[in-house]
Every structure is written in structure tokens, then in C-alpha cells.
Amino acid sequence: MDIKHYKITVTSEECGYRRSTEDAADLTAYLLSPMPQAPGRLRPAIVICPGGGYGFVSPREDQPVAMEFLAAGYQVFVLHYHVAPEIFPLALMELARSVALIKAHSREWCIDSSQIIVCGFSAGGHLAGCMGTMWNREFLYKPLGLTAEGIQPGGMILCYPVITSGEYGHQRSFSQLLGAGADQDPAMRRLVSLEHQAGPHVPRTFLWHTWTDQTVPVENSLLFASALRKAGVSLEMHIYPEGCHGLSLATEEVSDHTGDCLVPHCQGWINLAREWVAHGPNTGERTE
Known part of the structure; x- marks a missing residue:
């Protein structure tokens, strides 16, 4: 296995506002070597966006998940994207450029380019959801010198995601994402409220949440599921009866001294997600 770090750069000119810093985002790649018995085998790629309310990038949803x-x-790739005081659409452009990089190296890295899947947790789930709903928008790909097809993800894994800026929204995430003033702009709030951005262009989706999440209510996932249903998008969704926000793997590895994030009943989501990936982009088709 090789571990590589790539600098993902988006300039102020590209993102459309004067950034507070021109530092690059970090994309960590965990790359398995080809197996001698199957040197041409193509693997799915997972691009992980940890959560943190667009205020930080959570380590609990980083390497343990990878x-x-x-x-x-x-x-597997983990994106350490920029957070506040940087604002929309910088992090989304960093994710778009990351997907484009992976597609460009798909042959070299033995990746099935139709199986590049964005995976996000909480606000990182919102970021991944933006990628899945906005990959075909000119404001995203054109300033980067890319094409819509060049950044199109093959699927989404959304874990207790921030979705709506409305009644059930996690308002701090949207304040951090949009910045002072813009977070009160109805047009901008609607743009980043993903239940309004769903359509038939959205890739197949795996979604999970807990019924008792008090930070990002389950209504976020229910609203998005309803929108995907209306759009005819393939969806697998799991709602667990108990568990706080930010469970990550729900194992002892990611839990602190309180034990709040140790929820054995929720630990199965990762196996379900892997089964969903293996099922392939088309119903009934299994990838090996």
C-alpha cells in the first residue's frame, strides 16, 4: 500500500471571492497495489469528507473510516477541505478538483472510473451531497477548467448528513459555510438546501441516520430521501432507532470516555455500505 498526499489548489479567482489564505487543501490517498493474480482488476474509489460543521475537519471520521x-x-481518499472563515463554494471546488484528479489517474491507480463514490459525514455529508447534486452546474466546473463529466461522481454515501437550511437545519453549519450576510440570503440558502437540488442527474445514494439525533435531526435525511424518490434516484436508506450525532463507525475506536459514540447496533452500517458499493451502479449488477 502506498500513502500519498496531493495538494488541491483553488485560487480566489476560481472560487469567486478573495480567500483569507491561498493555502491548498490536502488529499490523502491510500492506494492498494495490484494483486499478482489479478493485475488488471479495477477497484472502486471512496472519497471521504469528514464532518465538523464547516468549522473543522473531524479526525474521528477520517483515518478510522478510511x-x-x-x-x-x-x-481510498480523504479530503481535508477548507472550512470557515473560507466560504462556499471553495470546499466544493476542492472536492470537484479531487474527483477530477482521481478520474485522471484512474488507470494508473487501478480504479473503476464509474465507481468513484463521495462519502461524507454530517457537514461533510452536505459537502458530498453538494457534489452529487451540483456536479453539472457551470459555476462549479467551468472556473476550474473542468467538464461536468470530469467531476461526476458515481455514487454517494451520506452519513447523518446536513441537508436542509430550513426548519430542521443545522444553522451553525450554514452560517460557517456561507459567511456573514450571505447566510441570510434566501437564494443562497435555497441553493445549499439539498432537498431543493435533487434531480435525475443525482447518482445512486446510500444514506443513514439515527432517529434520536438531536444535532442534525433525522428530518434532514427524510427530506432528501423524499426528494430523491420523486427524482427517480436509486436509494438505500437505514434509520437506526438510537444514537447521538457524529457516531462515525460507532465503535470503541472512535468513542471517547463517555462512551456516547459506542453504539453496537449502528456498527453494521459500514458493512451495508460496502455491500451497496459491490452491488454496482446498475440494479442487479455486482462488481468484483
Whole structure:
């Protein structure tokens, strides 16, 4: 296995506002070597966006999750995107440029380019959801010198995602994402409220949440599921009866001294997600 770091740069000119810093985002790649008995085998790729309310990038949803997907035989990438005081659409452009990089190297890295899946947690789930709903918008790909097809993800895994800026929204995430003033702009709030952006162009989606999440209410996932249903998008959704926000893997590895994030009943989501990936982009088609 190789571990590589790539600098993902988006300039002020490209993102449309004067950034507070021109520092690059970091994309960490965990790349498995080809197996001697199957040197031409193509692997799915998972691009992980940890959560943190657009105020930080959570380590609990970083390497522990990457190792689980790596163990399943996937090529795995973790994006440390920019957060506040940087604002929309910088992080989304960093994710778009990351997907484009992975597609450009798909042959070299033995990746099935139709199986590049964005995976996000909480606000990172919102970021991944933006990628899945906005990959075909000119404001996203054109300033980067890319094409819509060049940044199109093959699927989404959304874990207790921030979705709506409305009644059930996690308002701090949207304040951090949009910045002072813009967070009160109805047009901008609607743009980043993903239940309004769903359509038939959205890739197949795996979605999970807990019924008792008090930070990002389950209505976020229910609203998005309803929108995807109306758009005819393939969806697998799991709602667990108990569990706080930010469970990550729900294991002892990611839990602190309180034990709040140790919820054995929720630990199965990662296996369900891996089964969903293996099922392939088309109903009834299984990828090996």
C-alpha cells in the first residue's frame, strides 16, 4: 500500500471571492497495489469528507473510516477541505478538483472510473451531497477548467448528513459555510438546501441516520430521501432507532470516555455500505 498526499489548489479567482489564505487543501490517498493474480482488476474509489460543521475537519471520521474501506479492497481518499472563515463554494471546488484528479489517474491507480463514490459525514455529508447534486452546474466546473463529466461522481454515501437550511437545519453549519450576510440570503440558502437540488442527474445514494439525533435531526435525511424518490434516484436508506450525532463507525475506536459514540447496533452500517458499493451502479449488477 502506498500513502500519498496531493495538494488541491483553488485560487480566489476560481472560487469567486478573495480567500483569507491561498493555502491548498490536502488529499490523502491510500492506494492498494495490484494483486499478482489479478493485475488488471479495477477497484472502486471512496472519497471521504469528514464532518465538523464547516468549522473543522473531524479526525474521528477520517483515518478510522478510511481503514475500513481500504480493508474491503477499495482505493481510498480523504479530503481535508477548507472550512470557515473560507466560504462556499471553495470546499466544493476542492472536492470537484479531487474527483477530477482521481478520474485522471484512474488507470494508473487501478480504479473503476464509474465507481468513484463521495462519502461524507454530517457537514461533510452536505459537502458530498453538494457534489452529487451540483456536479453539472457551470459555476462549479467551468472556473476550474473542468467538464461536468470530469467531476461526476458515481455514487454517494451520506452519513447523518446536513441537508436542509430550513426548519430542521443545522444553522451553525450554514452560517460557517456561507459567511456573514450571505447566510441570510434566501437564494443562497435555497441553493445549499439539498432537498431543493435533487434531480435525475443525482447518482445512486446510500444514506443513514439515527432517529434520536438531536444535532442534525433525522428530518434532514427524510427530506432528501423524499426528494430523491420523486427524482427517480436509486436509494438505500437505514434509520437506526438510537444514537447521538457524529457516531462515525460507532465503535470503541472512535468513542471517547463517555462512551456516547459506542453504539453496537449502528456498527453494521459500514458493512451495508460496502455491500451497496459491490452491488454496482446498475440494479442487479455486482462488481468484483
